[in-house]
Amino acid sequence: MVILESPYRLFLEPLLEYIDQIYSKLEPNETLTIVVPQFVSQSRWAGFLHARTADTLRRVLLMHQSVVITEVPYQVK
Numbered sequence: 001m002v003i004l005e006s007p008y009r010l011f012l013e014p015l016l017e018y019i020d021q022i023y024s025k026l027e028p029n030e031t032l033t034i035v036v037p038q039f040v041s042q043s044r045w046a047g048f049l050h051a052r053t054a055d056t057l058r059r060v061l062l063m064h065q066s067v068v069i070t071e072v073p074y075q076v077k
Contacts, residue, residue, distance in 0.1 A: 002018070004018055011053060012053065012056060012057060012060075015057070016057075016060060019032070019034065019061070023064060023066075023067065026066060030066065031066050031067070031068055032064075032066060032067045032068070033067075033068045033069075033070055034057075034061055034067060034068070034069050034070070035070045035072055036054050036057055036058060036069055036070065036071050036072070037054060037071075037072055037073075037074055038054060038071045038072060038073040038074070039054065039073075039074065039076070040073045040074065040075045040076075041075070041076060054071075058071075
């Protein structure tokens with residue numbers, strides 16, 4: 001586990017910077033797997049509010065070759 005310090009509650013920028021550092025060190029035959037939580041909610045509004053960060057992260061990571069995105073759903077009641 002790696003803990004990234006982030007000023008001003010930024011999430012995506014420090015994470016993407018860290019992923020880019022790892023990605024730049026990949027050998028041609030290596031694959032990077034990123035596990036992204038998928039928030040599952042009973043409430044439509046809660047799902048909408050919490051899913052935006054993960055969706056943005058997935059969209060950015062889809063542009064990288066040799067990156068596999070694994071979604072892990074979790075429920076909060």
